[in-house]
Amino acid sequence: MTSTLRSERSQIHFFAYLVGTGIHLASWRHPGALPGASIDFAHQVELVRAAEAAKFDAVFLGDSLAIDETSNPGILNRFDPVGLVTALGAVTSRIGLIATSSTSYDEPFNFARAALTADHISGGRMGWNIVTTRDLTNSTAANFSAPEHLDHSFRYRRAEEFVEVVRGLWNSWDPDAFLHDQASGRFFDATKLHRLDHRGEFFQVAGPLNIAPSAQHSPLLAQAGSSVPGQRLGARYANAIFASHRGIPEAVAFRESVRKQAAAFGRNPDEVFIYQAISPVVAETDAEAWDQVRELDRLIGEDQVLEFLQEYFGASIDFSKLGETATVEQAGIAALPSPRSDFRSSREQIRGREHEVTLKDLYSILTGDKRNDDFVGSADKVARSLERWHSAGAADGFNLMFSLLPGDLDRFTAGVVPLLQERGLARTEYTGTTLKSHLGLV
Known part of the structure; x- marks a missing residue:
């Protein structure tokens, strides 16, 4: 694994964040947009296949559990992310599929089962973005029969136990537990079935889970949290951590801090990949790219x-x-x-x-736009900026939160990706079949 990790770290990794017509709040009004994109499955398939053709690690689907009249149009009417990645897993072949799910408003057994189902259907390409849920509308709790939203520190205590329970359930079976020996009548080896019997502060879960490990054993864990508890959660469990920093010095400091925290938990810090969130806008010239920005604004x-x-x-x-x-x-x-x-x-x-x-x-x-001057301009300018951030140790990869879909995705994959591939900074082919393999983790 060490040599594979070293090889993966020499290249820049990419996730594509997919939300409706784009992260920009007015993207749905653009002439090139499909306003109903969030519930158009055929359109979602086209976006994911475009990212797969560019050999991205994964697409990433966010979520919210409450909306109001001021919400991003892209989230007012959209699919459940776990359900969507399950469907996408059946119509794609290599790209990873990361779905957001909340540890504050779900149950570990239900989620563990649904996520591992998606992982099996995709052949081992599912990822879980662990969130504790921010209550932007002050109404999330009301959707779950709760009197009020959980306190920040309380949410993270619950999240750590939630993740422990889910991981325990995913280990209910040894990989070779199912014998399917028709001659002897032995369907499985009972010694390779493990009950969880968890008794904790928030959950009491007996287990075992009624589904075996997937091709990558279990979904990749991803997380985004800049607070102290958020960083701790990511450093302790996640392989992909989403960050958002405007400049290289701040990004480098964050990455080094998380790696040190991961090492303190006994983990290999090279198994933790930091993805900086950016909203790249690519055009023939820098001036044309800024014209596109102003057109949306x-x-x-x-x-x-x-x-x-x-x-x-x-x-x-x-x-x-x-x-x-x-x-x-x-x-x-x-x-x-x-x-x-x-x-x-x-x-x-x-x-x-x-x-x-x-x-x-x-x-x-x-509302989510991650515009940064470094990543607005010609394909060459954006490619050079990505290389500069990566070589400085500011990022292992980037979570591309495109302002306008599919336009910004298409221009990035057609213009920037080939330049990076020519320089040996982006893969030209997938070398594995699972999401974890794309990061050199299996």
């Missing part, structure tokens, strides 16, 4: 921006007296004494730029 309405921010930050600021061109500094947002916990992960993108980041820019940041 013009589709965002001012009322949409101000209504979202008012609900997000509450009565501490009266956004009705401000316009979308007002800056974060002018609005006094950076000076708020107790900003929302999920705002903290976005502060890095605006730190030092409060005087120039507008409320419209902030709206895009808070």
